[in-house]
Amino acid sequence: MPGTHPDMPPPVKTTGPVAWVRQNLFSSPLNTVLTLLSIWFLWSIIPPFLDWAFVNSIWTAGNRQECWDQMASPALGACWAFIENRFSLFTYGFYPGHLHWRVNVSFILLVFALIPLLYEKLPYRKYGLIYSAVFPFITGWLLVGGYGLESVDTDKFGGIMLTLILGVTGISFSLPIGIMLALGRQSNMPVLRILCVLFIEFIRGVPLITLLFVASTMLNYFLPPGTVFDLLTRVLIIVTLFASAYMAEVIRGGLQAITKGQHEAGDSLGLTYWQANRLIILPQALKISIPGIVNTFIGLYKDTTLVLIIGMLDLLGLGDASLADAQWAGLANEIYIFVALFFFLTCFGMSRYSIYLEKKLHTGH
């Protein structure tokens, strides 16, 4: 009889860990085979790696031989002493030792500049954002010097410091430039639209390496006479413009997903073009584009390693160069694992943040 059914427990156990394992790992013969294969694969890879990386590894030694002497047999474990030995080089590049504090302060300032950008609920966030906006100038002065600080040539920059300078600059400028390009490409002013399309298509049609060569050799010819930018500045410009073009296309996708009704609602309320974009269109378009934007950020960040081709020594470049040292020869695994770990952790952080942001901005539509 309707309305008189008591609640009953589900017939077979469909909740709990055992049920999860049965449903997800052993639901069919094929699934069972794949599960067993995966377990076998992981079993044969992970324990030996852990033995190499941790159990048998050596963390302090003056050179490779000292390292191997401490092991039961040479190369049985990782020689992390190499990384430790080069840690300062990998972090600061060739930045003068007595001025390392300036780089350290910059790292700390960077963390404080990121907090107001990433964490919306920060008290007094407005002031935090003002700081984030002036941060690049403070840091630029701190790192390059002048105006009362001892000057340091930018060709001394290297390692993690250089990687972060390239990545952070590219990321923070490519987003606003990309937004402008995307809006320009949708503009109803034909000249502006054509310029934006040409720029985007040109940049996307040329490999980054080519553009970096242009930066290292030719860019000064294109700039007004008398302006001589150092190589780092030129590379920063190229990397930023390169990422901007991709960013513009990602954001254009987001803009196109916004219905005409949203524009009309903004217009009918009397919002100006810029107000409507800032308050109505872009917040929605950027939200849709978050996966693509972060994807572009991560791509740009990893692409910064290409600067080693024009002789700039970022983390990968320095790692590579260190392998030439006879004292430490043959330790490529250690170096590349360290470099990979550094990039992985930073990229994974960006990716997790983007997922958090998407969840936070979800408003049930």
Place this chain on the structure above:
Amino acid sequence: MSSAERTKANGSEIMITIESMHKWFGDFHVLKDINLEVKRGAKIVICGPSGSGKSTLIRCINRLEEHQQGSIVVDGTELTSDLKNIEIVRSEVGMVFQHFNLFPHLTALENCTVAPIWVRKTPKAEAEESAMEYLERVKIPEQAHKYPGQLSGGQQQRVAIARSLCMNPRIMLFDEPTSALDPEMIKEVLDVMIELAESGMTMLVVSHEMGFATAVADSVIFMDEGEIIESNDPHNFFNNPQHERTKLFLSQIL
């Protein structure tokens, strides 16, 4: 003569004057020789078959569409390509859309305050206070902090009405405000519109809701193929249509 002077001269203020107005979409002549005068406080219901140009007509009044010939004067401001005039008109004319067009990333309250804060430069606290009053008027103050995606269609449309009212418009345009709603929600929106009509708002409503037209309209306009075919008070319009096409249309919707 300014609109204020004209008011004194005529005794009743004219809010909208449309004279010999034509509009084309490309080669397609969508509005033909439209002439219309709307007095302050008038309620005009526009009906007609789908594609007859009803939406386009009211969208010309706040320049969501541009007309190519003739003139449209809204509360003394002529609509030309002058952006200043368009801004003035838009800040005086509110619009409610068939599909609500609420801003999905903003709460109901924020939907209502965004334009007052940014266009009128009203301080935030003041804008929120007045938005709450309007949300009470459309009977959903308790939904103020929800996002549009969490509201029913009827509630969304009422938020959209409140959002427009927060700009203190002198004229309200409604483009089929109830035709995207489930039947049980139509009444709650019409009730709000009837209350608004009783408060003296000048209203142009594209709608086929006869009950609403009979209750509040001063005149009902029938459009077909881009022309105003017939205009009459609701009683005569529904009971004694003059034109064949009106009769045909009414026989189809009744």
